[in-house]
Amino acid sequence: xxxxxxxxxxxxxxxxxxxxxIRPRTLVNLxxxxxxxxxxxxxxxxxxxxxxxxxxxxxxxxxPEGMTxxxxxxxxxxxxxxxxxxSIIDSAFSFGLIRGGHLDLTVLGGLxxxxxxxxxxxxxxxxxxxxxxxxxxxxxGAKSVIVAMIHTAKGQSxxxxxxxxxxxxxxxxxxxxxxLAVMRPMDDGLHLLETGPGVSLETVLDQTEATLIVPDNxxxxxxxxxx
Amino acid sequence: xxxxxxxxxxxEMIPDGARVMLSGFMGVGCPDGLVHALAKAGKRDLTxxxxxxxxxxxxxxxxxxxxxxxxFIGSHIGVNPDLQARMQRGEIEVELVPQGTFVERIRAAGxxxxxxxxxxxxxxRVAEGKQTVEVEGRTYLLEPPLxxxxxxxxxxxxxYVGNLTYMLSAxxxxxxxxxxxxxxxxEPEEIVPVxxxxxxxxxxxxxxxxxxxxxxx
Numbered sequence: 001x002x003x004x005x006x007x008x009x010x011x012x013x014x015x016x017x018x019x020x021x022i023r024p025r026t027l028v029n030l031x032x033x034x035x036x037x038x039x040x041x042x043x044x045x046x047x048x049x050x051x052x053x054x055x056x057x058x059x060x061x062x063x064p065e066g067m068t069x070x071x072x073x074x075x076x077x078x079x080x081x082x083x084x085x086x087s088i089i090d091s092a093f094s095f096g097l098i099r100g101g102h103l104d105l106t107v108l109g110g111l112x113x114x115x116x117x118x119x120x121x122x123x124x125x126x127x128x129x130x131x132x133x134x135x136x137x138x139x140x141g142a143k144s145v146i147v148a149m150i151h152t153a154k155g156q157s158x159x160x161x162x163x164x165x166x167x168x169x170x171x172x173x174x175x176x177x178x179x180l181a182v183m184r185p186m187d188d189g190l191h192l193l194e195t196g197p198g199v200s201l202e203t204v205l206d207q208t209e210a211t212l213i214v215p216d217n218x219x220x221x222x223x224x225x226x227x
Numbered sequence: 228x229x230x231x232x233x234x235x236x237x238x239e240m241i242p243d244g245a246r247v248m249l250s251g252f253m254g255v256g257c258p259d260g261l262v263h264a265l266a267k268a269g270k271r272d273l274t275x276x277x278x279x280x281x282x283x284x285x286x287x288x289x290x291x292x293x294x295x296x297x298x299f300i301g302s303h304i305g306v307n308p309d310l311q312a313r314m315q316r317g318e319i320e321v322e323l324v325p326q327g328t329f330v331e332r333i334r335a336a337g338x339x340x341x342x343x344x345x346x347x348x349x350x351x352r353v354a355e356g357k358q359t360v361e362v363e364g365r366t367y368l369l370e371p372p373l374x375x376x377x378x379x380x381x382x383x384x385x386x387y388v389g390n391l392t393y394m395l396s397a398x399x400x401x402x403x404x405x406x407x408x409x410x411x412x413x414e415p416e417e418i419v420p421v422x423x424x425x426x427x428x429x430x431x432x433x434x435x436x437x438x439x440x441x442x443x444x
Contacts, residue, residue: 053326054252054396070255071383071395077253077281077306082395090430091252091278091399092334095327099347129314129323130305132353133279137327140347170350 008223010150010179013196016041016223018107018148018177026104027051027097029138032076034148035107043226049083051103053134055094058086075134098134099141106142108135110149110176112163115210117172117185119147120165132168139169151178157209159183159190180204182221189213194221230389231441234264237412240438241377243270244297248333248375248404249277253306254285256397258381258414260440262286266293274298276333276375278326278400280307291319300373302326325353328370330403336372337406343370378408380431385415386424389433398430405431414440 008016015037022028022038024046030036039061042048050059052075059074060081068079089097097103112120119139122132139145149158159176176183181204182194192212195204201218232240238261241247247265251257265273266289275296277287280303290296291310298320304310313319324332331343344367348354358369380401383394391413393401405411413436 052396054255054399056396069395071397073253073255073396075252077255088395088398090402091326091330092403095330099327099345128305129311129321131279131301131303131323132325133303133305134326136325136351136353137347140349141327167351169347 008197011037013179013221013223014148014150014177017182017221018146020225021146021175022046022048022105024048027057027102029053029098029103029106029142031106031108031135031138033109034150035109036076038107038148044083049085051094051097052080053091053094053098055089055091056080056082056086057089057097058083060086095134095137098137101141101143103138103142105144105146106138107146107148108138110147110158111153112158112160112165113147113149113173113176114160114163115185115190116162117174117176117190118163118170119145119168119173120163121168123166125166135168139173140171144175145171145173146175146177147173148177151180151207157207160209161211180207183212191215192218194219197221197223230437230439232412232438233441234260237261237438237440238264238268238270240410241265241270244272245270245377246274246276246375248378248408249275249287250378250380250399250401250404251281251286252278252396252399254281254288256381256393256399256401257281257286258379258412258440260414261379261412262289266290266295269293270295272297274300276300276373278329279303280310282306283309294318298322300324300329302329323353328353329373330400332370332373333400333407334403336374337403340372342372344368345370373407375404375408376410378404378411380405380411380413380436382413382415382431383417384424385413385418385436385439386421386433387418388421389413389436389439390424390429391415391431391433391436392424392428393430402430405435410437411435412438412440418442
């Protein structure tokens with residue numbers, strides 16, 4: 001198993017680790033990019049329903065070749081399918097689910113996360129302004145928020161003492177999962193919970209600009225585990 | 228005015244400088260015929276109220292490319308480099324609104340509410356210059372209604388009295404925007420006799436719809 005894990009793509013490591021956080025029979029929203037990969041690692045028997053902001057509760061996988069239909073896409077505009085038991089809602093209802101405390105978990109990508117657990121993921125002033133889309137509502141309203149991202153960008157740590165990019169929400173995220181570490185922001189600071197498969201504590205500390213609270217024993221991610 | 232209009236007649240109604248709501252999410256559930264007709268007519272200075280800028284060839288993209296848009300109000304512009312470039316050159320003003328706030332502001336306009344109180348955006352750039360309101364110990368941002376002169380709707384089916392249905396994720400903003408436009412123009416994929424759409428299946432009652440785009444044989 002560890003051999004398998006050691007050769008895994010960093011994005012797959014993140015997706016597989018995040019999948020272990022998902023509870024049976026919950027409503028989950030996955031963001032674009034790495035978060036989308038999470039559903040590949042879940043047993044359909046868990047009864048998890050995936051929501052997409054554009055109004056699907058019960059998102060399925062990509063349809064077979066030639067079976068796509070322009071009336072059914074995910075929040076990235078990609079053709080998708082729906083699982084048995086799915087439902088369709090309009091955009092107001094969809095964001096009502098998100099803000100109203102009905103969404104159990106959202107998994108989002110990040111540009112920066114800081115020691116206080118604040119997330120920045122919607123603009124780089126003067127460089128790129130994609131817009132927040134549904135991210136501000138998701139981070140503000142979901143019962144639980146997990147940030148799933150590569151630990152660094154262009155050699156720079158994305159886990160920083162304080163976000164320099166505009167915040168997505170003032171809400172503290174619940175968990176940060178990268179290919180190098182699992183971290184939890186709490187009142188007293190950012191706790192290191194696990195290191196990535198085969199990743200040393202020194203590597204994590206070296207690649208993390210924020211101060212981490214490190215326990216005596218830091219376990220490695222156990223990706224052989226199932227829910 | 229007749230309920231059914233040609234694309235040409237519909238576009239004639241929309242003047243330069245109009246505030247136009249356009250449904251769709253990444254171009255899905257967008258009335259493409261109306262978009263292309265507006266672009267071809269060379270409209271100018273439109274304020275487009277639309278969730279996202281889609282990609283250059285989809286959704287509001289063709290209107291942006293034809294230089295019809297003066298202002299864009301929506302939540303996401305990340306995959307339309309054309310709009311990004313026009314924004315940087317100062318040709319298009321962009322107002323970014325969180326998606327949930329965007330749709331609630333439209334709903335407020337359509338349902339006669341003076342705005343909405345939302346926690347979304349608190350403590351971020353979105354809150355700058357906005358009033359906050361405390362209710363039952365929680366703080367909210369006061370967001371005003373968002374209305375338009377025209378709402379352009381994409382429907383799956385329409386009957387002779389204008390009742391509309393939508394299909395799957397092409398539903399998105401359509402039923403909400405159909406409440407918030409001074410004039411509502413729907414572009415259906417099919418037109419069916421009254422009675423074909425069961426009352427329970429109607430998502431937008433025909434009384435809200437001012438005009439339907441004629442089907443061309």
